[in-house]
Amino acid sequence: EADIYQTPRYLVIGTGKKITLECSQTMGHDKMYWYQQDPGMELHLIHYSYGVNSTEKGDLSSESTVSRIRTEHFPLTLESARPSHTSQYLCASSDSQVSYNEQFFGPGTRLTVL
Amino acid sequence: KNQVEQSPQSLIILEGKNCTLQCNYTVSPFSNLRWYKQDTGRGPVSLTIMTFSENTKSNGRYTATLDADTKQSSLHITASQLSDSASYICVVSDRGSTLGRLYFGRGTQLTVWP
Numbered sequence: 001e002a003d004i005y006q007t008p009r010y011l012v013i014g015t016g017k018k019i020t021l022e023c024s025q026t027m028g029h030d031k032m033y034w035y036q037q038d039p040g041m042e043l044h045l046i047h048y049s050y051g052v053n054s055t056e057k058g059d060l061s062s063e064s065t066v067s068r069i070r071t072e073h074f075p076l077t078l079e080s081a082r083p084s085h086t087s088q089y090l091c092a093s094s095d096s097q098v099s100y101n102e103q104f105f106g107p108g109t110r111l112t113v114l
Numbered sequence: 115k116n117q118v119e120q121s122p123q124s125l126i127i128l129e130g131k132n133c134t135l136q137c138n139y140t141v142s143p144f145s146n147l148r149w150y151k152q153d154t155g156r157g158p159v160s161l162t163i164m165t166f167s168e169n170t171k172s173n174g175r176y177t178a179t180l181d182a183d184t185k186q187s188s189l190h191i192t193a194s195q196l197s198d199s200a201s202y203i204c205v206v207s208d209r210g211s212t213l214g215r216l217y218f219g220r221g222t223q224l225t226v227w228p
Contacts, residue, residue, distance in 0.1 A: 004157075042118075042203075042218040043158075090157050100146055100165075101207070103216065105157030 003027050006091050006106040013081055014114050021076045021109045023091035032074040033103065035090040036060060043090060049074060050096075081113045116141040120204050120219035128227055131194055135222045137187040137204030145209035149178050149189045152201045152221065161189070161202075194226045 004025040013019060025032070030051045035043040035058075045058030049068040063085070064078050074093075078085055088110050092103040118139045127133050139147070146165045150158035162171045162178040164187070170179050175192045191198055201221040208215050 040123075040220060040223075042220045043216075044218075045216070092157070100148075100163050102148075102160060102163060105159070107157050108155070110155070 004091060004093055004104055004106040006089075006109050008109060009107060010110045010112075012112045012114065015080075015082055017081050017113075019078050019081055019111070021089055021091075021111070023074045023076070023106060024072050025074075025093040025104075025106075026072060027093060027095070027104070028071065029093035029095045029104075030071065031094045031096055031101070032068065033092040033094075034058070034064075034066060034074070034076050035092065036062065037088045037090055037108075039088075047076065081111075083113045086111060086113050116206075116208065116217050118204055118206050118217050118219040120202075120222050122222060123220070124223040124225070126225045126227060127194055129194060129196055133191050133194060133224065135189045135191075135202050135204075135224070137189070137219060139185050139187070139204070139206045139217070141185075141206040141208050141217050143209050144182065144185075145207040147178075147180055147187050148205045148207070149176070149187075150203040150205060152203055154200070158203055191224075194224075196226050196228060199224060199226045 034047040044060035046062040091106040152158040204219040
């Protein structure tokens with residue numbers, strides 16, 4: 001079991017609310033990622049980070065924002081949630097010094113916006 | 115366009131039986147291919163990783179094969195157990211970027227019945 005944690009695991013909120021999804025890893029990995037996954041569909045990369053103070057947008061356009069102030073922490077924020085944001089959000093991390101750059105995934109946050 | 119296609123989309127087998135899942139990809143330049151297991155409501159967990167020069171790799175009852183010439187991979191599960199019920203995702207990494215971009219299939223949903 002990888003040492004990467006996400007909170008909350010489940011979140012149901014109303015439209016217009018600001019939310020932050022937390023992701024932490026204790027493995028000292030330099031790279032971190034956020035993916036979005038809808039049921040029966042593939043994972044889509046929405047944000048990634050090479051290290052502290054580095055953040056980039058992924059392949060899938062997202063209205064969310066991220067920050068990387070500490071190596072172990074990579075929170076994702078939605079300023080104003082909408083029903084279209086309903087999805088599962090998966091955080092991952094990897095060590096660029098290790099072969100294959102294997103990514104370890106957290107358990108995910110299931111977000112429902114009413 | 116870099117793509118990963120998996121078949122079948124879903125599969126039901128009886129406990130103790132074997133099964134084989136298929137993956138075709140068009141990702142280029144190819145770096146490595148991974149098979150992940152994703153339990154419902156959880157993040158993906160890596161089963162095997164294979165590079166261009168490897169054509170088979172085992173992890174317990176899971177055996178993955180890779181034909182880099184035809185760009186096909188398979189995951190064979192032997193003597194299935196109820197705990198094997200999950201989505202199995204084929205993921206291909208390219209070596210054309212420093213990120214080591216991952217391309218995800220939609221997964222095969224395997225259900226093992228007693």
